[in-house]
Amino acid sequence: MTTSTINLGLVCRDPATENFFSSTAKREFPICLCSDCGAVGGPQQTLCLSCGSTGLKWEAASGRAVVRSYIVLHQRAALQETPELVVVAIGELAEGPWWWAQVADVDPYTMAEGKRLVIDFVASGEEMVPIFRPDA
Ligand SMILES: [Zn+2]
Structure with a gap:
């Protein structure tokens, strides 16, 4: 089986x-909840996309997601005969927001829309970066 590689920059x-x-850093993926209308948003939001409120509170997402789209990058370093395959997926979180991240430990040839994923974290420098893994 071919397995995807995680390739993060610093x-x-x-x-x-x-x-x-x-x-x-606490191995939590943050999503926001609007205090005024209850809409759920992604971690990058600074205001509610439904009502414009800045009254957001943050919670940890469940970590479950479903593939909505993906690509497979074929990366070949100099003098390397076999390319490394990096899978990047757009996942729809169980709570609703979409997030894109690299997918670890997946056969790129079995990726498909609808595949179930879970969020995991890998270190890059001093930070923990969210990635996806297939949900067993
Ligand atoms: Zn709102």
């Missing part, structure tokens, strides 16, 4: 990603 937090990486 990730560093900045003021815009401080809250995100504080959550992922």
